[in-house]
Amino acid sequence: MNLFDRLLHRRLCNEQPADGGAAPASSEPAAPAADAPAPDADPAKPQGDKPHPGTEGDKPQEDKPADGDKSADKSEDEEQKQEGAPEKYEFTAGEGVELDAEALKDFEPVARELNLTNEQAQKLVDAYPKILAGVQQRQAEAWQKQTEGWAETVKADKEIGGDKLTANLSAAQRALDQFGTPELKEYLNATGLGNHPDLVKTFVKIGKAMSEDGMVDGSNQGQRSAAEVLYG
Numbered sequence: 001m002n003l004f005d006r007l008l009h010r011r012l013c014n015e016q017p018a019d020g021g022a023a024p025a026s027s028e029p030a031a032p033a034a035d036a037p038a039p040d041a042d043p044a045k046p047q048g049d050k051p052h053p054g055t056e057g058d059k060p061q062e063d064k065p066a067d068g069d070k071s072a073d074k075s076e077d078e079e080q081k082q083e084g085a086p087e088k089y090e091f092t093a094g095e096g097v098e099l100d101a102e103a104l105k106d107f108e109p110v111a112r113e114l115n116l117t118n119e120q121a122q123k124l125v126d127a128y129p130k131i132l133a134g135v136q137q138r139q140a141e142a143w144q145k146q147t148e149g150w151a152e153t154v155k156a157d158k159e160i161g162g163d164k165l166t167a168n169l170s171a172a173q174r175a176l177d178q179f180g181t182p183e184l185k186e187y188l189n190a191t192g193l194g195n196h197p198d199l200v201k202t203f204v205k206i207g208k209a210m211s212e213d214g215m216v217d218g219s220n221q222g223q224r225s226a227a228e229v230l231y232g
Helices: 003-015 067-082 101-113 118-156 162-179 182-191 197-213 226-231
Strands: none
Touching: 101 118, 118 162, 118 197, 162 182, 162 197
């Protein structure tokens, strides 16, 4: 084989692939095989072990509290459980205030039912005298207004009031002086019940009866007694 034949034979061998297909041109690089491993890939490691995007391996883990946080939460819960009604309430009286033992007996079960701490219950005990004083003041003002209203009613009464008021009150005073005790007079004045229209009318009738019939004494036999004037 001469040199020309040898060169031609070598060229034919380079252009013809072993499977009979067309050989790539000498200027074009051969395409890499489809299933050839990447340059950096480890041939010994299976490709299926590599995690894919969006799988569980890429999912971020949720934040979990540290052990110190759990201890802090637990201690706070225990502290909250310890707050509330004590085994026994201990109350102290404020300056110039005397605690009402009977009122405290009624108050303690309510405070325990509400699970009040000793400090919270003490605040209510301290506020009680002020509240009670306010209630009593309003009651006194309302009663004063009531007795003043009774007096106005007596003055305007058609039977004993008006122009006849002075004479009728004089008759009522005579009856009170005759049959009433000093304690009764003081009570009627202090409470304002002496202004009650029905009570005034009653004493007016007694006073008039005393003036008309007189009273029983050693020289007046057959006249009406005090009991007869009062009760008929």
